[in-house]
Amino acid sequence: MSSESLAAATFLLTDAEKFSPDQEHLTQALLAFIRTHLPRRDHAVFVITGDAGTGKSAALAQAFTHLQTMARNRADGLLAGTRNTLLVNHQEMLKIYQEVAGASTVLHKKDFQKPTPFINAAARTGIMNDVTFVDEGHLLLTQPDRYNRFNQDNQLAEIIRRSWVTVLVFDPHQVLKLKSYWDWPRLHQVIDQRPHTVFDLDTQFRVAGDAAVHDWINAFTAGQIKPLPAPSDYDLRIFADGTPLYQLIEQRDATAGLARVLATADFPFAVFGPEQWYVTAGTLRLPWDKFSMTATPWAQRPETLHEVGSIYTIQGFDLNYAGVILGPSVGYDPVAHRVTMDIAQYQDQEAFKNRDDLPDLAAAKAQIMRNAINVLCKRGRHGLYLYAVDPILRRALLSAVHEKE
Numbered sequence: 001m002s003s004e005s006l007a008a009a010t011f012l013l014t015d016a017e018k019f020s021p022d023q024e025h026l027t028q029a030l031l032a033f034i035r036t037h038l039p040r041r042d043h044a045v046f047v048i049t050g051d052a053g054t055g056k057s058a059a060l061a062q063a064f065t066h067l068q069t070m071a072r073n074r075a076d077g078l079l080a081g082t083r084n085t086l087l088v089n090h091q092e093m094l095k096i097y098q099e100v101a102g103a104s105t106v107l108h109k110k111d112f113q114k115p116t117p118f119i120n121a122a123a124r125t126g127i128m129n130d131v132t133f134v135d136e137g138h139l140l141l142t143q144p145d146r147y148n149r150f151n152q153d154n155q156l157a158e159i160i161r162r163s164w165v166t167v168l169v170f171d172p173h174q175v176l177k178l179k180s181y182w183d184w185p186r187l188h189q190v191i192d193q194r195p196h197t198v199f200d201l202d203t204q205f206r207v208a209g210d211a212a213v214h215d216w217i218n219a220f221t222a223g224q225i226k227p228l229p230a231p232s233d234y235d236l237r238i239f240a241d242g243t244p245l246y247q248l249i250e251q252r253d254a255t256a257g258l259a260r261v262l263a264t265a266d267f268p269f270a271v272f273g274p275e276q277w278y279v280t281a282g283t284l285r286l287p288w289d290k291f292s293m294t295a296t297p298w299a300q301r302p303e304t305l306h307e308v309g310s311i312y313t314i315q316g317f318d319l320n321y322a323g324v325i326l327g328p329s330v331g332y333d334p335v336a337h338r339v340t341m342d343i344a345q346y347q348d349q350e351a352f353k354n355r356d357d358l359p360d361l362a363a364a365k366a367q368i369m370r371n372a373i374n375v376l377c378k379r380g381r382h383g384l385y386l387y388a389v390d391p392i393l394r395r396a397l398l399s400a401v402h403e404k405e
């Protein structure tokens with residue numbers, strides 16, 4: 001796969017794209033932080049935060065490549081020969097990092113790992129890492145998980161213990177499971193005992209429309225339906241049925257590429273097994289995506305145009321156009337004028353497993369559901385198409401079209 005086609009659907013930059021001033025400033029600040037704290041060996045933490053689509057992963061990948069270049073060409077006295085690793089607790093994103101490494105003269109596939117193997121190997125050998133980068137840090141486990149062979153209490157705390165410097169991408173609005181439940185207070189409980197800094201990226205790159213589109217999506221995921229904006233450079237539409245939404249996605253994929261249908265986890269599914277599971281949206285019926293061992297990202301496989309993607313196959317990746325089906329768990333209270341979450345309807349039971357230490361478990365579950373909507377609605381660079389299964393929510397969204405700003 002070419003670097004251009006790979007970059008088109010991922011967090012990577014194409015050769016024609018350049019960093020924003022914010023991203024350039026971040027890279028400089030990050031490298032200065034590493035140079036300051038690496039000799040001190042004080043387990044310092046650099047946190048990169050920002051909304052979905054602000055270029056956090058792109059900046060992280062670029063900075064890591066720069067660091068490994070200095071580590072391996074041995075021209076930099078301080079960083080020459082340093083032991084550095086990038087971790088990501090997301091199988092699809094790990095595939096991308098390792099594919100990039102396979103074509104690089106600087107990066108090696110072993111530079112990229114999942115957190116649990118890294119932690120367990122470090123615990124076994126006692127070898128310290130110099131600098132550990134963590135992409136999608138909000139996916140790190142915050143409790144033991146036997147299935148993933150993680151026996152300690154918090155993956156971030158373990159990574160910091162085993163690294164002289166830790167660089168973390170963090171967005172609490174992309175937390176998708178209780179076993180990796182994070183918010184700002186929980187993060188500070190871990191990092192406040194170490195030297196740390198927080199760098200905020202606030203320029204939106206993925207959603208190409210003006211600020212009104214971004215604000216509308218944020219308001220919707222927070223529970224409010226505002227009048228639908230109509231920017232000239234972003235195609236935001238509400239549909240009364242799923243079939244015309246899918247037909248438009250097919251047209252967009254034919255003309256622009258990277259157009260896919262996505263859905264909230266409100267339809268039965270199983271990750272493994274031969275049985276095919278389906279998503280229904282009015283007259284539309286399409287199969288859920290299936291787990292794939294291939295190195296190609298889900299959205300770049302041609303056959304997935306005829307599937308429905310989930311938060312787990314699309315998080316961290318870009319589309320040109322996203323058709324999002326809001327399942328029956330997403331409703332609307334016409335009296336309170338609020339978008340509601342019905343926890344009982346949510347089919348991703350893995351997301352709600354094994355948590356009894358949260359003071360308001362129902363609120364945490366509802367927030368995870370809102371986070372999933374946030375992830376799905378911010379995948380499309382040039383357009384977002386919405387269909388709601390719940391008839392009351394669907395009417396409210398269609399009414400917002402008639403109230404266009």
